[in-house]
Amino acid sequence: LAKTTQPISMDSYEGQEVNITCSHNNIATNDYITWYQQFPSQGPRFIIQGYKTKVTNEVASLFIPADRKSSTLSLPRVSLSDTAVYYCLVGAVNTDKLIFGTGTRLQVFP
């Protein structure tokens, strides 16, 4: 599975838009990009998945450029409750096992 690189941590304030970029230079043709969110003392939770261009759901947007070597998770108007670790994963869609990196720790301040 393709290795991913993302910032270790990010800080933001309530109401701001947060963009977390993930690099995946060795992404394969059949790989999808998936983001998970993890709160303290909880298991990870699926946020969004995409293959190319843009995907949007009620929680976030995922932007994927044409070369697919990176992707950006966009969280609109964050609140304190968005403080969590965000993981970028790359692999075949709905693969049997997930390969997590160290994730990005997002801290939202009032």
Place this chain on the structure above:
Amino acid sequence: GAGVSQSPRYKVAKRGQDVALRCDPISGHVSLFWYQQALGQGPEFLTYFQNEAQLDKSGLPSDRFFAERPEGSVSTLKIQRTQQEDSAVYLCASSLARSEQYFGPGTRLTVT
């Protein structure tokens, strides 16, 4: 609408003791996964079941780790002769075949 549940939520074991961690998946989910998460790290895959069949156990770190799912529902992860390096959060996830994985809250194991 119960999610994945795990028990116990916290377990303290003395080095050398055996422990058993339980996972109750979402009803009807054929796939079940175990992950290990060390402090400050992302989860790492341990093993995977499809119904009662253990299809992948490549992530189990040693032969002290054993998982079973005898009736294709509840699963137990057993760790024999625990060592300090086994201290971690053990996460269970379930899914319909080849779909989004739903994680439980985890069991935090501390080996003293």
